[in-house]
Amino acid sequence: MDWLNAAVQGILLGGLYSLFAVGLSLVFGTMRLTNLAHGDLTILPAYVALMIVNALNFNPFYSIPITMVIMFIVGYLLQRGLLNFVVGKGDVAGVIVTFGISMVLQNALLLGFTANSQGLDAGRVENLSIKINDRLAVGWLPLIIFLMALVVITVLQVYMGRTKMGRAFRAVSDDQEAARLMGINTKHIWAVAMGVSLLIVTIGGVMMGIRTTFDPLLGSQRLIFAFEAVIIGGMGSSWGTLLGGIVLGLGQTLGAQAFGSAWSILVGHMIFVIILAVRPQGFLAKTVTT
Amino acid sequence: MTAAKAATLENKRFTVWVANRTNLAIGIFGLLIVVALALFPTYAGTPLTRRLVDFFTLLALAQFWNLMLGYAGLISVGQQGFIGIGSYTLWLFSDIMHINPFISVIFAAIGGAIIAFPAASLVFKLKGGYLAIGTWVIAEILRLIVANIKRTGGGSGITIQAATKLGTTVRVPGSYWWALASAVIAIAVTYFLLRSRTGLALKAIRDNDLAAESNGVNLWRTKLYTYIIGGAGCAMVGAIVAIHLLRVQPAAAFSINWTGYLIFISVIGGVGTIEGPIIGTIIYFVLRETTSKYGEWYFIVLGILAIIVTVWSPAGIYGYVVRKTNFFLFPLQRKLRMLEGAKE
Amino acid sequence: MSLLEFENVNVYYEDFQALYDLNFKVEEGEIFACIGANGAGKSTMLKTVAGALVPRRGRILFDGQPIDHMPTYKRVEIGISSVPEGRRVFPSLTVHENLLIGAYRNRKGPWTTDTIYELFPLLVPLRKRQAAGLSGGEQQALAIGRALMANPRLILMDEVSLGLAPVVIKRIYDAFPTLLNNGTTILVVEQDVQHVMTVAGHVACFLEGRIKLEGRPSELTNEQITAAYFGV
Numbered sequence: 001m002d003w004l005n006a007a008v009q010g011i012l013l014g015g016l017y018s019l020f021a022v023g024l025s026l027v028f029g030t031m032r033l034t035n036l037a038h039g040d041l042t043i044l045p046a047y048v049a050l051m052i053v054n055a056l057n058f059n060p061f062y063s064i065p066i067t068m069v070i071m072f073i074v075g076y077l078l079q080r081g082l083l084n085f086v087v088g089k090g091d092v093a094g095v096i097v098t099f100g101i102s103m104v105l106q107n108a109l110l111l112g113f114t115a116n117s118q119g120l121d122a123g124r125v126e127n128l129s130i131k132i133n134d135r136l137a138v139g140w141l142p143l144i145i146f147l148m149a150l151v152v153i154t155v156l157q158v159y160m161g162r163t164k165m166g167r168a169f170r171a172v173s174d175d176q177e178a179a180r181l182m183g184i185n186t187k188h189i190w191a192v193a194m195g196v197s198l199l200i201v202t203i204g205g206v207m208m209g210i211r212t213t214f215d216p217l218l219g220s221q222r223l224i225f226a227f228e229a230v231i232i233g234g235m236g237s238s239w240g241t242l243l244g245g246i247v248l249g250l251g252q253t254l255g256a257q258a259f260g261s262a263w264s265i266l267v268g269h270m271i272f273v274i275i276l277a278v279r280p281q282g283f284l285a286k287t288v289t290t
Numbered sequence: 291m292t293a294a295k296a297a298t299l300e301n302k303r304f305t306v307w308v309a310n311r312t313n314l315a316i317g318i319f320g321l322l323i324v325v326a327l328a329l330f331p332t333y334a335g336t337p338l339t340r341r342l343v344d345f346f347t348l349l350a351l352a353q354f355w356n357l358m359l360g361y362a363g364l365i366s367v368g369q370q371g372f373i374g375i376g377s378y379t380l381w382l383f384s385d386i387m388h389i390n391p392f393i394s395v396i397f398a399a400i401g402g403a404i405i406a407f408p409a410a411s412l413v414f415k416l417k418g419g420y421l422a423i424g425t426w427v428i429a430e431i432l433r434l435i436v437a438n439i440k441r442t443g444g445g446s447g448i449t450i451q452a453a454t455k456l457g458t459t460v461r462v463p464g465s466y467w468w469a470l471a472s473a474v475i476a477i478a479v480t481y482f483l484l485r486s487r488t489g490l491a492l493k494a495i496r497d498n499d500l501a502a503e504s505n506g507v508n509l510w511r512t513k514l515y516t517y518i519i520g521g522a523g524c525a526m527v528g529a530i531v532a533i534h535l536l537r538v539q540p541a542a543a544f545s546i547n548w549t550g551y552l553i554f555i556s557v558i559g560g561v562g563t564i565e566g567p568i569i570g571t572i573i574y575f576v577l578r579e580t581t582s583k584y585g586e587w588y589f590i591v592l593g594i595l596a597i598i599v600t601v602w603s604p605a606g607i608y609g610y611v612v613r614k615t616n617f618f619l620f621p622l623q624r625k626l627r628m629l630e631g632a633k634e
Numbered sequence: 635m636s637l638l639e640f641e642n643v644n645v646y647y648e649d650f651q652a653l654y655d656l657n658f659k660v661e662e663g664e665i666f667a668c669i670g671a672n673g674a675g676k677s678t679m680l681k682t683v684a685g686a687l688v689p690r691r692g693r694i695l696f697d698g699q700p701i702d703h704m705p706t707y708k709r710v711e712i713g714i715s716s717v718p719e720g721r722r723v724f725p726s727l728t729v730h731e732n733l734l735i736g737a738y739r740n741r742k743g744p745w746t747t748d749t750i751y752e753l754f755p756l757l758v759p760l761r762k763r764q765a766a767g768l769s770g771g772e773q774q775a776l777a778i779g780r781a782l783m784a785n786p787r788l789i790l791m792d793e794v795s796l797g798l799a800p801v802v803i804k805r806i807y808d809a810f811p812t813l814l815n816n817g818t819t820i821l822v823v824e825q826d827v828q829h830v831m832t833v834a835g836h837v838a839c840f841l842e843g844r845i846k847l848e849g850r851p852s853e854l855t856n857e858q859i860t861a862a863y864f865g866v
Contacts, residue, residue: 184735
């Protein structure tokens with residue numbers, strides 16, 4: 001793999017990371033909740049899809065919409081049944097409870113599916129690629145994932161900017177008490193936000209399950225990548241999140257190209273550390289003019 | 291033993307928890323317990339002593355974790371980074387530089403402090419819960435660096451030769467005394483920091499950065515010192531664990547499970563108190579002895595219990611006991627809600 | 635039947651009692667003003683009506699129905715809306731979006747964005763601006779407009795004149811008769827007695843969590859009010 005190829009792969013990988021990061025960012029933005037179980041919640045939909053595919057015996061692509069609906073419901077109920085109790089009670093309670101959920105989820109998946117890697121078989125498309133020249137080929141699957149990220153972020157922008165529900169999200173994010181005084185049921189809004197977060201994460205989680213393999217222990221790494229993309233891009237900015245994902249993805253693939261694959265993830269972390277040190281607000285932080 | 295004192299600050303109501311001057315009787319009693327525990331290896335068998343090493347190392351770690359949260363509001367899910375660094379620093383000093391392993395423990399603590407300083411200046415740029423993930427990233431970076439160095443045996447780890455050469459008769463009591471000492475140090479540091487003037491001010495306003503700044507408390511510096519103490523403490527314990535287990539592996543030494551145990555212990559016992567982690571460690575040991583053979587179920591139980599306590603009884607078991615036996619201890623937990631009420 | 639009725643209402647912040655056996659009635663179509671010094675319990679009373687606080691003892695009736703355990707957002711649905719202390723406009727939303735949030739519950743009535751812009755023409759050129767960039771007076775007009783968008787039967791106003799220039803305060807109070815004409819009852823809390831006395835039909839003076847003095851402004855003397863206000 002040469003440098004150009006590594007760069008293209010890195011950018012495409014960034015699209016996937018942004019799919020994970022957007023959900024984390026949405027939850028933090030709406031209710032100041034840091035969801036430490038977010039990584040595990042990107043793994044869960046892959047297993048849900050796996051069960052659907054095994055039970056109904058059809059292509060994993062078709063399982064995505066069903067899994068999205070299921071994960072939306074899971075997110076909504078998780079928020080209303082448990083996480084709403086810790087929203088607004090300081091950061092500590094949220095961190096501890098979501099860490100607890102992460103522990104429970106990871107070990108429940110280990111119990112149900114063992115630590116063995118699983119994969120979702122989508123057939124021929126997994127190996128198809130667009131050959132640009134002898135040394136550069138772009139896989140269809142990574143490209144589809146990247147395009148999906150673009151679509152998701154665009155739709156989310158429109159949803160947040162143009163719809164009544166999106167407006168309510170932003171109002172709750174600005175001032176939850178004032179939002180309640182305006183007749184907004186914040187508990188419902190938070191639950192929808194969590195639902196939407198998991199719905200988005202499902203796309204990334206299942207697509208990743210098709211592209212490579214997955215196991216229950218990958219959650220913490222996914223959480224960290226999503227988090228790094230959010231911080232690099234700038235909190236609260238969806239396009240920033242995409243940019244952050246791309247920077248992280250490039251760091252990993254170019255790092256692997258330069259130092260060998262063992263260093264790939266570490267180089268990504270180091271890029272995050274450097275950006276945090278010199279530009280802690282990220283590239284495209286959303287600010288309110290005061 | 292404690293008294294509640296209500297105070298008003300700029301129309302904001304809060305309560306300050308004040309400990310009485312040294313309670314001599316309890317101090318002497320505590321000293322007797324420590325002496326009795328110190329003599330333990332002379333009359334107890336190796337298996338029990340080894341188990342107590344586990345107990346005291348976990349208690350020390352939980353106290354340090356709890357100190358960071360209770361004293362400076364720092365919620366870390368990355369202390370495993372310092373535990374791992376402590377283990378590997380011990381290997382560096384005892385096996386490469388041939389210093390006695392028991393003395394190397396001190397160098398491991400210094401190593402932890404040295405790493406904590408730049409780490410703090412990075413993670414403190416993050417706010418709230420994101421700071422927690424930041425500490426985790428630091429731990430991951432440390433793990434990956436260690437795992438990528440060939441000399442340390444990479445991912446498969448390395449045996450601490452110097453500790454092996456000590457022989458059981460020296461190593462077991464030695465690591466026991468270090469473990470006991472680490473727990474005593476952790477408790478003493480926590481006790482004196484919480485009793486100090488800054489400690490009282492910070493405890494009262496730990497969830498309100500603005501109020502802390504306006505009171506002239508330099509929050510950033512206090513957080514930094516606390517983070518460094520936490521890093522040094524956990525590295526010290528990591529070194530003791532390495533002597534105790536004779537072997538270091540990145541996956542185990544830097545495991546996120548450490549954080550799981552620490553959160554469970556502190557939360558179950560009661561965050562922000564010294565008694566809480568002691569109670570929590572005892573409960574954790576009972577659970578470990580009875581359910582750890584069920585593998586994943588054991589972690590699921592730990593996770594669920596931590597969630598339940600955080601949501602429905604955030605003061606933990608110690609908080610519950612205090613409420614039942616001595617009402618005046620409770621304002622420590624209550625003042626945070628008072629502050630929120632005043633803001634409305 | 636009164637629109638709003640307090641029956642022996644006791645409200646606490648933890649173990650601190652803020653309101654003691656509060657009893658009063660607000661009739662439909664009037665301006666009911668609560669005055670008193672800082673910390674007298676006026677804002678606490680308003681928050682209890684809005685639903686941010688729950689009385690430990692006593693009842694609150696709205697249109698004859700007890701509402702003291704109804705969640706805040708549902709109270710907006712039955713026609714109680716708020717102009718909170720400190721205005722609390724949504725800083726990242728535009729002026730127009732702030733108004734639309736006010737209409738979140740879709741209550742039918744005379745108030746729409748058009749009628750609000752008519753009432754406060756100063757907001758028209760600011761429609762697309764983020765609320766964070768507005769001046770204090772503009773934010774206050776926006777906060778009132780936002781509350782009216784809910785088409786309330788009862789509007790709660792907390793310290794609307796605080797920190798505003800007299801000319802701005804006058805402009806805001808000038809809007810009150812229009813509100814009444816559109817069927818909205820006003821419950822207003824003020825530290826600044828002067829302006830509110832000119833418009834109020836009924837005044838209650840709060841002191842240390844109790845109503846010290848109550849009546850029509852025309853029936854009360856300045857001495858009585860001063861005495862009740864400062865508790866001398």
